[in-house]
Structure formats: structure tokens, C-alpha cells
Amino acid sequence: MFEQAKRLKILPPYLFAKLDKMKQEAVRKGVDVISFGIGDPDIPTPGHIVRSLQKACANPLHHRYPSYEGMLSFRQAVAGWYRKRFGVKLDPADEVLSLIGAKEGIGHIPLAFIDPGDIVLIPEPGYPVYLAGTVFADGRPYLMPLLEKNGFLPDLSKIPMSVLRHAKMMFLNYPNNPTAAVAPVSFLKDAVRFAKKHGLIVCYDNTYSEMTFEGYKAPSILQIPGAKDVCIEYNSLSKTYNMTGWRIAWACGNREILSGLGKIKTNLDSGVFQAVQEAAITALSSSQECVRNNLKILKERRNVLVNGLKELGWKVSTPKATFYIWARFPSSFPANRRTGEPADHLSSVEMCEKLLSRCGVLATPGNGFGPSGGGFLRFAITVSVKRIREAVARMGKL
Ligand SMILES: *Cc1c(COP(=O)(O)O)cnc(C)c1O
8 A cells, every 4th residue: 555665665675684584484394594694693792891781771871862973981982992903093072973883874874975866886795784875865876896806805997987977985894794805905095095086985894893813903994094084984893792782883084974974863863872882981991802702712613614615615715804704605516406407507595595495504695795796605603613513514415
């Protein structure tokens, strides 16, 4: 009876909602599903952060509306963390903005700067919200393919002038979801130079900056001289401290861009529960030992899954960052038991369905993140080593 707006119809179905449905169906049929689907940490938030929230909850000061931009003490904690971690100086007064999760700030930023018809440059495969936010603002998405041969970096020189003339914003995300690729500082320099040349706002999604292995340290784009002229950077407590359910993150960098985003937010939301901000301050300001312990667990899982998949003939490399394994499935995989048709005839979605129905293993189809993700599956290592071994064993029986 009530027809939905066109903007909802042109949006692809939210990938993870669809996966969740598939999983529920399998569970109902009695399948013991091992889910590598959504990137949601299974390990609890560290105890000292939980206790900080518990204490802050009891303070009536925090029961009222928070300030729109976040408590000054939270923004100071972010600035302190950026100085220590990246050597980047931020003015807590207007170069840091609290967010109800990075997703919220990513989804809202196009509303502040994109007029109907303006183009937004979006990496694909990529986090689905870059596209959704663009579509909601009546912007035009231009997809930048992330190809393996380019190290999953977009080839900026391939973007036509006719596109650049109308482009106003570019999203970038490293360490990358879903490919687990990292970007060298030289690429960040190129991106800043490119943005300045073409008058682009750069929205740099650095939500996996702390989820790195073997001594690799992910840079901030704000480290690049002059980056603050054109960039904001998103970071979040979600992945670093296993706090996806808490909904707290921030954007930082260029004050003019942040002020635009802030204007949207003051009209739509009322900030982050202050007790959650207090807990975030605790997370950012105390020992980072909990992060290191978390990484130890993830590293073991990563190694077990990568080695397991390799033994099964999958083409995977060991990622330096994120909790994703971006795996190209082997053409020898028996897609069709009866005809022996190989799997390279399969789309990622079909492969995903086969893995689920035959092995009870759920991974995310690569092309769900964009056409260049075809032929890949994304495994989020949010299950225990024991279950990973079990998943590999089940896949080996095929
Ligand atoms: C998880 C994720 C986010 C969202 O983080 P929240 O702070 O929980 O909203 C943003 N970008 C990428 C690439 C992510 O994987």
C-alpha cells in the first residue's frame, strides 16, 4: 500500500541482514553453523572498561542529554591518543567530533556536503555504508575498483576527468574491510595530493588502525603534511576494544568538514550517552595491554584459518591487519557433485550458499561488497580456534 521511496529501492539489500536470514534458516533446519559472517568481535569488552561504565552509570550528571559534539574530556582523550599513537595534533575544541559509531558518521557525512548529482568516489569492494550514505543524499556514486594486482588500492589515475569535475568527496579505508589490505604512506600522500588538486573531501575510515600484526603499524592519513586541509578520519572503539554494541566512535581532522557533519547531527541525534563516553576515556587513556592480548588471540585464529584454507587449495595471503581473511576460492572446488562442474563457474553468493548448506560454514560473499569482490569470500575470524579447525575439517571432507 505504501510505496517506499526510490532511494530505498535502488539500494542493494543490506548485506548482513540478508546473511543473518540465511543463517537463521540453516539453524532452523538443525545445521550447526560456524559463522564467519559479520565482523563483530566475539570476545568481551575488557573488564576495566566495563567497570568504568558501571561506575559512570550511577552518576545522575550522565542521565541527561549529552552535548552534541561529545564531552570535552572525551575529545581530549581522543586528541591525546592521536598525539601518542600517530604524532598527530588535534584541537579537542573543534577538530574532534563524537559519533554514535563510525557507521553513523559515515552515513551522515554526504548529507552535509553532497547536493543532488554530486559524485562521491567509493571503493569497491567496500563497507556498504559509503554507498548508502551517498544514495540517501541523492549523490551519484562512482565506484573505484580495488583489484588484487594493485594491492587493493584504487587506481586514482583511472578516474575520468568527466567524473572528477562533478566529484566532491572520496571515501578510503585502510586497513581495509573486506580485503584486509593495508595502504603504504606513499598512497596516502598521493590521495591527499589528488584530493587537493580536484577539490575533494577525503573521508578516511581508519577503524582497523589498531588491529594489526607482526609489528605493522597502520598510519593515520592526518600524518600526511597538509592532510588536515581536506581530510577527516574516522576511528572507533568498536573493533579495537571489542565494543561494537556500545556505539561510540569519532571523526577528527578538518574543522570545516566536521562542522558540516556536526550540523547534520545536531538536527538528527543527541550525542552519545555520557557514561559510555566515560568508559571510552578509560579505554583510550589506560594501558593498551588489553589490545595486545586481543591481537594475540586473533593472530592465532588467523594463522589456523589461513593455513587450513591453503591446505584445501584456496588462494589466500596472510593479512597484516584486520580480522578478515579475503580468500579466492579454488576452481577445483567441486561446485556440482554430479556434473563435476568447477567452482569458478560459481558466483560468490552461490559459493557462500554451498558452503553453508554442505558444511554449515558461513562466510560473506565477496561480490556483496561490490562487483570486484566476485570470486572471493570474506571470513571474519570471530570464532574460536577450535571452531575454525572444525570448519576447515568440514570443508576438507567435500
Ligand atoms: C565496523 C566498521 C565500521 C563501523 O564501526 P562502528 O564504530 O561500530 O559503527 C566502519 N567502517 C568499517 C570499514 C568497519 O568495518
